[in-house]
Amino acid sequence: MPETQDKFKVLLREHGLKVTNQRIAILQVLNTRPNEHLTVDEIYDYVKEDYPDIGLATVYRTILLLTDLNLVEKLNLEDGYVRYEIGDKDRDKAHRHHHLICLECGSISSFQDDLLENLENKIFSSIGFKVEDHEVKLFGRCRKCRNNAD
Amino acid sequence: MPETQDKFKVLLREHGLKVTNQRIAILQVLNTRPNEHLTVDEIYDYVKEDYPDIGLATVYRTILLLTDLNLVEKLNLEDGYVRYEIGDKDRDKAHRHHHLICLECGSISSFQDDLLENLENKIFSSIGFKVEDHEVKLFGRCRKCRNNAD
């Protein structure tokens, strides 16, 4: 996805930040693995394949940067690992992007649904809280694990 | 709420665990502050008022125990603190218990809604994932903060 890379370069320059090989390499890793929900260590390992001298601190700093620029989303699945995934370029789609977490095998999948729109309107009119973002996590058992249990 | 305390004592004994002053004191703190979403440090400080010699490790161990016994719920609001609150004794109600987090003042409020039932059925029939629990967090601005901004 060179378009994300270009967007990234533009964003960096707009903010007076430098375009470095390390930053591009990290974005590349996240970009080529859109549905893997990577931990920092996993990102670090993947990036080292292309860029063996990179330091873990740079990975942390770059991920923070990417998150601030809204190119990457942080994910906490309560499994003890903090994960990151490339964000959807379409802000509205990202807003409808939720996660299914299997309690048995730990697999993570995503689904899209605008299920919360009504609720958010209801909350606004009843207590005046204006919802700007939301996070929905569904925990359970995936088909495979349920079949294995039989 | 002596009923929760009694339930707790019964649960402990059922599991062959001992009823100690420390455990009761920690449950008491959570019980008397049902809507405060306390961090471990806050719990530790409150318990020390009644029980000054308690160790932080005991607080961690007891909270883990309470969570395992489903008396306490863990909450991660992405604000850098892990929080705990007393769980609803009614399992179904707990399942419909969600959080509103104000991005400006950090206030946390709860609301109840069974909004996800349809969705969960839909997910089960389409991909065979059986949802057993869910977590919904809504981020935005509370009425007070929106008014202050004007």
Place this chain on the structure above:
DNA sequence: CTTAGTGCAAAGCTTTTGCACTGCA
């Protein structure tokens, strides 16, 4: 050239663990 970015190692935090002691059952 200038200074943001980087790698490394050290420091900081939260949470967990090992061990000798305490107190519930």
Place this chain on the structure above:
DNA sequence: TGCAGTGCAAAAGCTTTGCACTAAG
């Protein structure tokens, strides 16, 4: 009395930070 529970301090993770060096603009 016996063993689960506790307090303390050390260890273990993960993440951040300070500093001298490197490289982007």
